[in-house]
Amino acid sequence: MASSLTWTLPGTWPLRTVTQPMRPAEPELSDLDERSLVEACLRGRSAAFEVIVERHRRSVYLLCYRFVSNHEDASDLSQDVFLRAYRGLRSFRGQSSLATWLYRIGVNVCLNRVGAKKPLSESIADRQFVDETAESASDRLLKDERGARVRAAIAQLPRKQRATLVLRMYHEMSHQEIADVLGSSVGAVKANFFHALSNLKKMLGGEVL
Amino acid sequence: MHLRPDELIDLAEGTRAESSAAHLDECAVCRLHLAELKAMMSTAADVDVPEPSPLFWDHFSARVRQAVDAEGAPRRSFWTWPRVVIPAISVATAVLAVAVTVNRGNAGHGIAPLPAVVPAPVVLPVASVDLLADPQSAGDTALTLVAELSSDMDFETARDAGLAARGSAEHAVTHLTGSELRELQRLLQEELARSGA
Helix, strand or coil: CEEEEEECCCCCCCCEEEEEECCCCCCCHHHCCHHHHHHHHHCCCHHHHHHHHHHHHHHHHHHHHHHHCCHHHHHHHHHHHHHHHHHCHHHCCCCCCHHHHHHHHHHHHHHHHHHHCCCCCCCHHHCCCCCCCCCCHHHHHHHHHHHHHHHHHHHHCCHHHHHHHHHHHHCCCCHHHHHHHHCCCHHHHHHHHHHHHHHHHHHHCCCCC | CCCCHHHHHHHHHCCCCHHHCCHHHHCHHHHHHHHHHHHHHHHHHCCCCCCCCHHHHHHHHHHHHHHHHHHCCCCCCHHHCHHHHHHHHHHHHHHHHHHHHHHHHHHHCCCCCCCCCCCCCCCCCHHHCCHHHCCCCCCCHHHHHHHHHCCCCCHHHHHHCCCCCCCCHHHHHHCCCHHHHHHHHHHHHHHHHHHCC
16 A cells, blocks of 8 residues: 655745555554454564453453452462463464463462462451442341352362362353363363362351352 | 262253253252252352452553563463474484494494593503403413503503503403403513613
């Protein structure tokens, strides 16, 4: 594509017409699909990775929070997930969605951290933001307490049971997808899910049923 | 025979109809298991993660940006390495194999081995080897003379005399034939006569 640009020069200079090629405009990053964002990032457009982070940061954070049950660790783990994703961006081949690929990294990061560090449960007072419009204060408090107990119990589950329960219950992944992420069979995933729920029942007793 | 965990999960998630599991009608234990699984799934599903402050996300993105900036460009994937590394390793292995093969062949013809491939020779003092203790050499007067003459010989001297053909003084001394020993005796006697010792 070429365009003609006419420059009007001051004084007695003759009028000149300069013809030069015009580069096609870079598309808006926010309009790009995942694969194009990855390619743009690999071509050196670091802003493309920022778009990826912006699109997936919440789901990655929620995944991490389900594992560790506290904001501080979830925040650190989420950052680690994106950093690892950036390092390994060339290995993303688009065979799964970027979200699934990030989940896979997230689960590995969380499982490694969970194995190395005892999870800290977050007190209700530490919670950062509460939507106060929907429920009464007492209802909200009861729900918060129950939620905190369940999250704390989930954080005590063995690693694979916890991963299976989190991915199945909160990220709606199929048993096959979970098996792919965890490197196990569908039968093992279902067995882990069964034992996770049974152990949760034992830990919580009848208090939240 | 009770229902297996995977069967109970399929029933609890509704991917398999309870009507298809006739065992449930006659087993109170499995019915109780199934009811508990459903209740626990409902309880777990009802638990939300507390949303962080809206300000957190900008702060989080800034942290990731800083970490990524410190990281530099995305690295070459491990899975792309083989395209470069495997041929390089193959070539290096082939070169090493050829070097070892050639070296072994040369060593059999008395050519000095490549220092980079063959380990440094173990230097044993010739004097520590008792030639006369060899029953095949017992009573050999020539050997007696050689033993006496070489009792003070160091490794360097032995090697210069051709006694360390494979890089080892022990090998040189213990692998000489009778005729070689006699030849060595003659050479030594000539050398002694020339030097007037």
